[in-house]
Amino acid sequence: MKKKDLDALKKVLEEEKRRILRHLEEISETSVADLETPSGDSVDLASLEINQNSLAKIGKREQNHLKKIDAALQKIEDGTFGECESCGEQISVARLMARPVAQLCIDCKTEQENEERRYSDRTSDGDNDGFPEEGDDL
Numbered sequence: 001m002k003k004k005d006l007d008a009l010k011k012v013l014e015e016e017k018r019r020i021l022r023h024l025e026e027i028s029e030t031s032v033a034d035l036e037t038p039s040g041d042s043v044d045l046a047s048l049e050i051n052q053n054s055l056a057k058i059g060k061r062e063q064n065h066l067k068k069i070d071a072a073l074q075k076i077e078d079g080t081f082g083e084c085e086s087c088g089e090q091i092s093v094a095r096l097m098a099r100p101v102a103q104l105c106i107d108c109k110t111e112q113e114n115e116e117r118r119y120s121d122r123t124s125d126g127d128n129d130g131f132p133e134e135g136d137d138l
């Protein structure tokens with residue numbers, strides 16, 4: 001990979017990391033603010049609880065994404081960034097530009113998705129919670 005591409009991808013990853021950290025901070029601030037609402041009169045405890053659960057889910061998803069970003073940044077440091085974790089081939093720069101956290105080349109990813117579809121009736125780890133899958137790589 002050209003150094004210019006690597007630098008560009010590193011910048012994208014670092015920006016994405018900052019954005020998520022900021023958002024997680026906002027989420028936790030919101031949670032605290034909600035909890036500090038004086039109890040008693042007009043507070044709807046049920047909806048407050050749902051809100052807390054949703055925030056926790058969004059937070060979990062973003063933390064997972066953050067882990068992928070950190071792993072990608074670590075690979076840039078190690079000089080192994082862009083290698084497919086399954087077959088070791090170089091992932092195309094175009095794919096990395098679209099998905100800097102991609103860990104598999106498009107061939108392996110397609111294969112993995114076919115596998116997942118085949119076993120889609122097995123119990124997942126609770127990831128199918130109805131939230132958009134934006135944190136997952138393509």
Ligand SMILES: [Zn+2]
Nearest residue numbers: 084087105108
């Ligand atoms: Zn591969």
